[in-house]
Amino acid sequence: MRTLLLLLLFCHVSSPVLHSLTFFTTLSTGIPNLPGFLVTLEIDELLLGSCDSNKKVEVKLDIAKSYCRENPEQLEWYRQQCFHFLPTSIKAYTNILMRLFNQTGGDHVVQVLGGCEWDEETEEVKGFAQIGYDGEDFMKLNGDTFTWIAQRPEAFPAELLLDANKELGTEIKIVLTQIFPEQLKKYVDYGRSFLLRKELPSVSLLQKTPSSPVSCLATGFYPHRASLVWRKDGEELHEEVDHGEILPNHDGTFQMSVDLNLSSVTPEDWTRYDCVFQLAGVKEEIITRLEKDRIRTNEVKPSNMTVLVTAAVVVLALILIGAAGFIVYKKKKAISPPSSAPDNSTELSEQLNPET
Template sequence: MASISDVVGVQQKSIGQPLKHSLKFFFTTSSEVKNFPDFVVVGLVDEVPLGYCDSISNTAEPKQDWSKKMIEDDPQHLEWYTQRCLLNQYNHKAQIYILKQQLNQTEAVHIFQRMNGCEWDDETGEVNGFVQFGYDGEDFIAFDLKTLTWIAPKPQAVITKHQRDRDRPNNEMWKHFLTQRCPELLKRYLALGKSSLLRTEFPSVSLLQKTPSSPVSCHATGFYPHRAMMFWRKDGEELHEDVEHGEILLNHDGSFQMSVDLNLSSVTPEDWRRYECVFHLSGVKDDIVTKLDKTVIRTNCGKTGILTLPVIGGVVGLLLLLAVCITGVFIWRRRDNGFRPTNSSDSSSSDPSSVKDAALN
């Protein structure tokens, strides 16, 4: 049986590969979470927030200048998203109620999530799609687009898998959305927002070190698009040991930042010249290579404030993402292309009717 990672892994493989674009929708429904909307959905084009809706406003809200212009020219598009927001909200809240009853759970904090979308290669025309559900931060069930069947990662979800496998019309609906409707929307959004979504911006790259004994961090900020890779290499060969890769974060201006740390505790000063940091931006031929040179490392040893800028930039970027979209996926993080476990187990079943409108179509 194929794994969930096999099905939804397409969303991470885009990093480092040129010419692939994505449209993704993230849903989070919660119960007993104070001071937080109990339903949030966000759409992203190439990881850039397209629009947002939650159970407080109950109205879809565009988040980019080009998406606002799109709504002005086509008000029905906004109405369509708003209707989908309301319908999914009611269905997903019912899901949590059903799962709590099935698992005999108390009125504690519970999270039900869904992520679905598509990727399109504008060179080959290849389209891939994914649908995945999670409960309390763990994988629950995912759709296999090739076989039009569902994958259950745990025995508790097998009943739901069989229910949904038998619902052929619903599975065909998912196929249509993932292979037809979603790519059509993606192409439309790329055309409308091409001045920003299809731009290329190169980063500034710095070497940072907190103390002389700390790892050296190669930090790149201000690049676009997010499809980028950064790594350390020695004598021209990529390093995998003593290296720690950070996540790609969103900056306040819509660009991205990332870092990769190198532990030099076992490296002699004479060997430093053999190391270099490489930044690769998808679709760009030439890489940015930064030699490991002690004279160019920025450090706060004996000073204050020098290393705070990248950190602040990351915090601002995270806060922006929180305000725009991460509120919709605050439990979901990339962990083998799945959901991160919390303090609750997987579900045993789910109401198949809840995905009748699940594709936002």
């Protein structure tokens, strides 16, 4: 569900002045080696921090650490929400969901996404929320009417209950349209130079084996609003192409890749293809032509050390062969004296008979 929601958010965030704040909560029951719940906070798709049921709080980026040092009350608010409000409310929602599915136990996962978008230019604010259960969409919030929409039959009773609770609906609206936007604006103002920067990526062509697809990888770009495509003769390709997700790097930048299947392409036609990266707000494209010498591969090739070892083995073999030949030669020489050696019997006869 997270992948789908992030893709939807990426589609919405098309303006360079549109910012987003997203809380993502995961609660699990009966699953060993996993925390009971995990909450993450993202600003403009950047992970700022997280907390979990082990009472562990992590602040990820430098701007978030600086912000929390200067605004300790904000960090305390997050602690209260994480360790007191969320466990109680999420557990109650889990029990309700289990009853709707006629479940009394077992392993279950509840996912809740909530946040807001703020257009810095128009000042328009829009809240969003969605609930997933056991890996499938369960309900989502209509951000215009603040009513819930069931995503599967079992969710209809919950939709009716939530819509009937006017007090809860009012609280959700206040959080999504007032509290969250206020927090988002503070983060944007505080980290404006960081959040509004533009960084172009390095682009590489990768291939595992000669028969594998060629992957075009762009890494180190910011913001996440970007496109990466393969073109042939200047026209974007849609077939024989596999697009990967936009993924975060540890330094706050992003990476993405797109694969091209070349099984039906002759080597002579390779130069007709190129990979094109475009970053939102930047006119220039980064174009990487498909050329053999540009492709990096992790296919196993002989290293310099392998060559040296092989050469050493060959030299050693030659030495052994030479040594063996010399030994054989010496043995033959010891057994059969050379024909040029003097005849001892003739010499002795001449000495005894000098007149001969």
